[in-house]
Amino acid sequence: MTLAATPARTRAPRLDGVTVAAALATLVCATPAIAVIALALISDGGAEFGGALIREGAMGTFGLVLAGGTGAIVFGATTAWLVTLCRFPGRGIFEWLLVVPLAAPSYILAYAYASMTWAGGAAVPVQGFGGAAFIYAIGLYPYVYLAARAAFASQSVCALEAARMLGASPLRVFWQVALPLARPGIAAGGALACMEIAADYGAAQHFGLSTLSTAVFRAWYAHGSPGLALQISAVLLVAAMVFLLVERGARGRAAYSGGSARWRPLPRYQLNAVAGALAAVFCGALIVFGALLPLMWLARLALLHANVQDIVQPFVNSLALSASGAAITLGLAAAIAVAARRATTPLGKSPLFAAGMGYAAPGAVIALGALSLFGLAREAGLVGGLGAALSLAALFWTYAARFASAGVGPIDAGLARLSTGLDASARTLGAGPWRRFAEIDLPIAAPSLAAAALILFVEILKELPATLILRPFNFDTLAVKAYSYASDERLLEAAAPSLLIFLAGIAPIIILARSIGRGRAGVTS
Amino acid sequence: MRNVRKIALLEAPLSFRLSRRGLVLGASATATLAACNAGGGQDNFVNVYTARHYDADRALYAGFQEATGVEVRALTGSAEQLLERLRAEGDQTEADVFVSADAGNLWRVKDAGLFQNVTTATLQENVPEHLRDAEGAYWGFTKRARIIVYRKDAVRPEEVASMDSLGLPRFRGQIVMRSSSNTYQLSTLAARIERLGAENARAWAAAVRANFARDPQGSDSDQIKAVAAGEAQASVCNHYYYFRMMRSEDPADREVIEKVGFVFPDQAGAGTHVNISGGGVTANAKRRDRAVQFLEYLVSDEAQTMLAPLNTEFPIRSEIAPAPDLAAAGPFKEENIPLDALGRHQAEAARIFEEVGWS
Numbered sequence: 073m074t075l076a077a078t079p080a081r082t083r084a085p086r087l088d089g090v091t092v093a094a095a096l097a098t099l100v101c102a103t104p105a106i107a108v109i110a111l112a113l114i115s116d117g118g119a120e121f122g123g124a125l126i127r128e129g130a131m132g133t134f135g136l137v138l139a140g141g142t143g144a145i146v147f148g149a150t151t152a153w154l155v156t157l158c159r160f161p162g163r164g165i166f167e168w169l170l171v172v173p174l175a176a177p178s179y180i181l182a183y184a185y186a187s188m189t190w191a192g193g194a195a196v197p198v199q200g201f202g203g204a205a206f207i208y209a210i211g212l213y214p215y216v217y218l219a220a221r222a223a224f225a226s227q228s229v230c231a232l233e234a235a236r237m238l239g240a241s242p243l244r245v246f247w248q249v250a251l252p253l254a255r256p257g258i259a260a261g262g263a264l265a266c267m268e269i270a271a272d273y274g275a276a277q278h279f280g281l282s283t284l285s286t287a288v289f290r291a292w293y294a295h296g297s298p299g300l301a302l303q304i305s306a307v308l309l310v311a312a313m314v315f316l317l318v319e320r321g322a323r324g325r326a327a328y329s330g331g332s333a334r335w336r337p338l339p340r341y342q343l344n345a346v347a348g349a350l351a352a353v354f355c356g357a358l359i360v361f362g363a364l365l366p367l368m369w370l371a372r373l374a375l376l377h378a379n380v381q382d383i384v385q386p387f388v389n390s391l392a393l394s395a396s397g398a399a400i401t402l403g404l405a406a407a408i409a410v411a412a413r414r415a416t417t418p419l420g421k422s423p424l425f426a427a428g429m430g431y432a433a434p435g436a437v438i439a440l441g442a443l444s445l446f447g448l449a450r451e452a453g454l455v456g457g458l459g460a461a462l463s464l465a466a467l468f469w470t471y472a473a474r475f476a477s478a479g480v481g482p483i484d485a486g487l488a489r490l491s492t493g494l495d496a497s498a499r500t501l502g503a504g505p506w507r508r509f510a511e512i513d514l515p516i517a518a519p520s521l522a523a524a525a526l527i528l529f530v531e532i533l534k535e536l537p538a539t540l541i542l543r544p545f546n547f548d549t550l551a552v553k554a555y556s557y558a559s560d561e562r563l564l565e566a567a568a569p570s571l572l573i574f575l576a577g578i579a580p581i582i583i584l585a586r587s588i589g590r591g592r593a594g595v596t597s
Numbered sequence: 598m599r600n601v602r603k604i605a606l607l608e609a610p611l612s613f614r615l616s617r618r619g620l621v622l623g624a625s626a627t628a629t630l631a632a633c634n635a636g637g638g639q640d641n642f643v644n645v646y647t648a649r650h651y652d653a654d655r656a657l658y659a660g661f662q663e664a665t666g667v668e669v670r671a672l673t674g675s676a677e678q679l680l681e682r683l684r685a686e687g688d689q690t691e692a693d694v695f696v697s698a699d700a701g702n703l704w705r706v707k708d709a710g711l712f713q714n715v716t717t718a719t720l721q722e723n724v725p726e727h728l729r730d731a732e733g734a735y736w737g738f739t740k741r742a743r744i745i746v747y748r749k750d751a752v753r754p755e756e757v758a759s760m761d762s763l764g765l766p767r768f769r770g771q772i773v774m775r776s777s778s779n780t781y782q783l784s785t786l787a788a789r790i791e792r793l794g795a796e797n798a799r800a801w802a803a804a805v806r807a808n809f810a811r812d813p814q815g816s817d818s819d820q821i822k823a824v825a826a827g828e829a830q831a832s833v834c835n836h837y838y839y840f841r842m843m844r845s846e847d848p849a850d851r852e853v854i855e856k857v858g859f860v861f862p863d864q865a866g867a868g869t870h871v872n873i874s875g876g877g878v879t880a881n882a883k884r885r886d887r888a889v890q891f892l893e894y895l896v897s898d899e900a901q902t903m904l905a906p907l908n909t910e911f912p913i914r915s916e917i918a919p920a921p922d923l924a925a926a927g928p929f930k931e932e933n934i935p936l937d938a939l940g941r942h943q944a945e946a947a948r949i950f951e952e953v954g955w956s
Contacts, residue, residue, distance in 0.1 A: 121951050186815075199814075280776065280814025282956060290956075293677050294778040294947045296705055376846050440681060447685035457689035458682070541678040545644055545670040545691070556650035556673055561818040561838055564847055565652075 088505040094411030094423055097404035100427035100469065101476040104441035105309055105433060111444055112306035115299030118407040120435055122291070122300050126307055129287035133308075136204055136276070136283060137266045143209025144265040147218025149258050151355055153246055156224040157232070158350040159340040160348035166355040168585035173362030174214035174527075175577030177534040179274025180554065180570045181207045184366035186278060187373075204279045208269045215268070216261035218555040218584070219485055223257025224250060229339065242341045255398065256488055260481045263319045267312060267432040267477070273537075284308045285434045298440060305437040312432030316425050367574060373567035383553055383569050390533055390549040390576065397471040398528035404472050405479030405524060410513050412480075413487045414495065414505075424480060431477040435470070436537035442470045443541065474538065475531045486520025487513060526584040531578040539573040550576070623691050642668040643887040646683065648676035648697035649874055652906035660903055661894050667887050676702035676780070693888040696876035699780040701787065703735040703875055704940020712876045712877040715889055723896040723914055727933050737936075738875030738895040741908035742897060742929065743785050744859045744869070746839060747831040748824050752858075757831050759863045760789075760870075762845050764804025771830040772808040773823045775815065777950035781835060781872070786949060787942035788870050791934045795945055803953040813956055825853040835872075837909035840922055844909070861929040868930035870940070874910065 082220065142503040155167045185198040185207065198206060235249045251258075284304060292301035343351055407414060408423045415421050430438050446466060449455045457460060490513070498508045514521070536551040543552070550569045557566035647654065650673050651722040654917045672679070675695040683690055683706070695706050706712050712734040720729075721738050728737035742831055747755045751771075756762060760860075773921035775782055789798045809830040820832035821839060839859055843852040876895065880890040894900055905909070911919050918924055 120947075124951075186819075234681075277776075278815065278954075280812045290778045293675075293780070294783060294950070296677075296943065296947075298677075298681055373847070436678065439678075443681055445687040447687065450685070450687060450689055457691050458686055459691065511903075537678070540674045541682055543672070545672050548673075552673070559675070560650045561816045564845070565820075 082304075090407070090505040090509055093413050094407045097476075098423035098426050101404055101408070101473050102423075102429060104438045104445065104470060104473040105426075105429040107310060107445050108302055108433065108437060108441040111441065112299075112303040115302055117223050121295065122303060123292060124302075124553045125287040126284070126304055128282045129284040129304065130307070130311075132276075132281050132283040133270055133285070133311075135201065136208065136281070137269050139201070139205035140208030140212065140269045141266040143205060143214050144213040145258065145262045147209060147213035147358055148218075148252070148261060148265075149220045151213070151218035151358065152224055152254075153250060154351050154355065156221050156349065157216045157246075157250060157340055158242070158343050160343045162352045162355070166352070166359070168582050169359050170217055170355060171214045171581045171585040172359060172578055173211050174218075174581050175364065175530060175534075175574050176211055176366060176428035177274070177536070177551070177573065178207055178211050178268070178272050179278065179536070180370075180573065181211050181362075181366055182278040183558060183563065183566070183570070184369050187430070188365070188369045200279055201281060204275055204281055208265070208272070210269050210358065212265040212268055213358065213362070214581075215264045216258060218527075219257040219261030219264075219482065220254050222482075222520070222523070223254035227253050233339070237587050242343075257485050259319055261484050263316065264431070264478060264481055266315065267428070270308060270312060270432045271434050273436070279518075284311075286537045288434055288437060292336070299435065302440065305433050305440075308437075309433050311427055313425055315432070316428045320421075320424065337436065338408070338506045345526060350475040363574075365523040370567045370571040370574065374571050377564040377567065379565055379568055383550065383572060386548045386550050386553045386569065387572055387576070389547060390551070390573070391540070393467075393549060394532040397468055397532040398525055400468050401472045401475050401528050401532075402521065402525050404478050405476045405528075406483055406517075406521060408476065409483035409487060409517075410509055413484060413490075415512075424484070427480050428477040430473040431475065434537065435474055435476075435535055436541065438474050439470050439538040439541045442466055442473070442538075458542075458544075461545075463542050463544045465540060468528045470538040470542060471532055471535065474535070475528055478531050479528050482520045482524040482527065483517055486517040486523075490516050523584055526580040529580050533573060533577050600788075611736060630685045641666060641764050642670050643693050643884050643891050644691050645669055645671045645694045645696055645876075645891070646679045646879075647671055647673055647695075647876075648702065649673075651908050653904055656903060656907055657895065657900055659862040661891060664894065664899065665887075665890060667890070669891065676705075678691045680706055680709065680711070683879065684709055686881075690879060691883070692879050693882040693884045694876050694891055695879055696874070698707060698872075698874045699784055700735075700737075700875065700936050700939040701780045701784045701943050703730070703742050703873075703877065704937055704943070705781065706877065707734040707937075708940065711828060711880050713880045713882070713885075715878050715892065717889060717893060719893045720896065725913070725915070727931075727936060728871075728913055729875070730877070731935065735875045735877035736892055736896070737875040737913045738892075738900070739874045739904060739908075740871055740913055741874070741910055742861060742869050742871050742931075743781065743833060744836045744839065745831060745833055745862045746821050746824055746859045748827070748829075749856060749858045751830045754858060754860050757862070759859055759866060760785075760833075761801065763831060763833070765800055768808045768830060769886045770808065770810050772805060773810050773820050773829040773832045774805065774813050774955070775817060775820055775834075776813040777947065777955050778848070781817070783943050783946045784872055784939040785833070785870050786946040787939045788932060788934055790945055790949075791938035792867055795949065798946070799949045799953065802949050802955055806955045809955075821857055822853055825856040836923075836926075840909040840920075843922065855943070861926075863932070864930050868932040871931045871937070873913065910953050 099194055114136055145471065151170050155163055185203070189198045231249055231253065232245060236247045240248065271285060273289060276283045276286050277289070284307060288301045288304045291297050405427070408427050411423045412421050446455065446458070458466065494512055495508060503511070534551060536555050539549055540552055540555060550573045553569040554566045555574065557569070658671065662668050679695065683692055683695065695712070697703055707730065714733040716733040724736050728740060729735065747757050756767065777783065786798055786802060789801060792941070817834040817838040820834050821842060823829055824832050824908070839854070843854045845851055863869055875893055878885060878892065882888050896913060901912045901914055905912055906919060906920050909920060909923065911923065
């Protein structure tokens with residue numbers, strides 16, 4: 073076991089194809105967010121209420137990130153450890169069922185819970201700050217679960233067995249060996265969840281909370297000032313960058329190196345009857361509250377108003393858009409992750425932050441940044457009107473800007489498992505950057521790439537605001553349909569498309585969950 | 598060295614394990630594009646940006662196509678976002694018509710210089726003067742009233758006969774309201790500023806704010822539900838949410854309405870605040886004639902009678918009968934102010950809400 077800090081400082085950065093591709097990818101992903109900040113600086117938004125909106129919003133966002141993020145991390149890390157390193161009743165099913173809540177957008181969970189608890193006589197009303205924190209924790213913990221499980225699954229058996237042979241209890245092994253080793257994964261998943269919370273508008277708005285995201289829309293919609301909206305968004309973006317830097321910094325000091333080369337299936341602790349039952353109830357409760365209950369409620373509403381023929385075309389559109397958007401974003405994310413992994417200087421690692429910015433801003437704001445850039449390009453005579461092709465291009469660009477980070481995270485975590493010596497050895501043997509990328513980075517990161525592709529697919533499937541504002545004429549997706557009905561306060565009609573978003577996301581997510589188990593070397597099943 | 602790199606480049610796609618999936622994804626991207634272009638084959642169409650999402654509107658589009666042969670291509674979205682898209686597109690926009698609920702939204706489009714004035718005999722004849730822009734930038738085609746809902750077992754209707762009553766000490770801790778980020782709320786206060794001045798409007802907003810049972814949250818329908826559930830005794834909403842719940846397929850919705858009554862407020866005073874859904878021709882419309890034709894169709898006998906039973910708004914033309922349940926609620930006195938007042942006082946309304954803490 074080598075837990076020693078061994079940073080790979082072997083060469084000066086050099087310009088090669090991979091670096092250039094990564095630089096271009098970074099530019100594509102970061103431009104809308106940078107545009108938002110630049111436009112915020114030059115617009116005079118009428119900051120009369122800006123200060124108050126930002127102060128109040130920042131406090132709200134901070135509180136929600138703290139409460140919801142902690143919940144997501146605790147739920148995600150605990151369940152990941154349970155299903156990966158323990159044996160208890162139902163473990164095999166829980167292993168993949170636990171990811172299902174990822175398929176539900178926060179705004180749909182919020183709507184479902186609000187109407188459900190209201191109709192149920194409000195035994196425990198899901199509302200206000202607590203309601204939102206609950207929705208975030210229950211809906212976003214799978215991000216942490218996935219990343220943490222991949223991290224636990226790739227741990228060295230030797231480290232765990234050594235601890236066990238030295239007489240450590242399961243809990244002690246968890247706290248002192250498994251958890252510290254899995255920290256990069258948990259941190260990456262937790263960061264995603266936190267940024268999702270910061271960017272969320274639908275659920276926060278629904279529960280009547282003041283956050284930076286709701287302040288953005290208050291400035292835009294109530295005060296009619298897109299300029300002020302951009303300024304508040306810029307605050308959110310800068311805060312996200314600081315957050316990312318801190319997160320990277322906190323885990324960057326220690327580099328984790330590959331451990332033993334002797335891979336074999338992880339031994340699992342047999343939990344006793346009581347502990348096993350508790351574990352099963354805990355995992356079961358997360359699935360019931362995160363997926364089953366809202367799904368059943370939506371199904372009930374959808375049956376009350378079955379508008380199947382209205383959502384066939386949107387369903388096809390959603391799948392096509394999500395698949396294409398995921399493919400494009402995945403390519404960009406892979407280039408960024410690989411280049412950053414090879415880089416040894418802060419400048420070389422900067423694409424990670426640049427790509428991450430867009431993730432913490434509401435999609436509508438990134439879309440507004442892209443729209444403004446388009447407006448400038450049009451005034452300069454570079455492009456014509458937003459026809460079908462151009463608006464789709466703008467849409468894919470916005471997806472990349474918004475979600476690159478969701479792809480970069482898993483890929484980077486996958487590459488982190490790459491022994492630092494491999495790349496150096498390949499270079500010594502004369503392999504160029506593309507060859508090393510194709511023959512070392514790619515195969516090792518393949519499971520993470522698959523994971524990233526599926527996450528991106530589901531993210532884009534759930535995405536609403538950018539799709540709403542940038543799509544071509546007569547082109548509706550499921551999320552657009554759900555929004556249209558919900559904004560018209562027709563929750564019955566909104567139920568069917570919402571349910572379909574949920575269901576369409578479940579399949580890729582389960583594939584994702586199952587593929588991670590195979591990501592462990594030496595495990596063939 | 599260079600050769601190694603070349604070979605690696607050739608090998609890269611082969612050793613990329615996900616390449617088959619990549620191909621599928623690429624193919625579907627092409628399919629998406631093709632699907633989008635498919636609709637644009639014939640050029641007998643008119644493009645509409647609309648912030649209205651009613652199914653009834655699709656019946657209108659079909660009716661227009663049947664009557665004129667012109668296809669309506671719609672892009673739905675929130676009014677604020679569609680406005681920003683229109684702004685960014687400038688003279689290159691594909692949009693010919695901009696449609697939205699609430700005159701405040703339409704005023705913003707006019708204020709941004711993105712409407713052109715249109716005046717035709719048909720439009721002038723059919724749209725009442727207080728339900729259209731004075732210069733012809735936008736024209737109403739349906740009408741909605743802002744009503745007070747109250748819990749029947751706690752409030753007598755005469756106790757909520759006016760908007761002022763919601764600010765009385767009688768209702769301390771008994772009022773729920775929608776967020777002031779919502780245009781309906783802004784327009785309601787803007788109308789008050791027009792009639793009674795900013796000081797009066799501020800005092801009213803502060804008095805109602807003092808009676809809140811909870812921080813503003815949820816939709817118009819959520820306010821009705823909160824009143825029914827006993828969280829509060831009264832609230833304000835657009836009439837058609839009330840009537841839609843009354844007709845709902847969900848028995849839970851109908852139970853809500855059984856507990857709740859409504860009044861058209863201020864019948865003894867200035868009349869109930871009304872607002873419009875309307876549309877205008879965009880400043881850079883490429884198909885101006887068809888756009889005007891579409892606006893005229895929206896207020897035609899055919900469209901107005903078609904809309905009446907399909908949704909719960911009032912027709913813009915008073916001689917067209919609304920849906921039976923709306924007709925049963927009886928005629929009511931409407932507030933009569935220039936429509937553009939809702940836009941002109943919008944910023945001030947937002948400021949007042951901010952100042953009194955009505956988020």
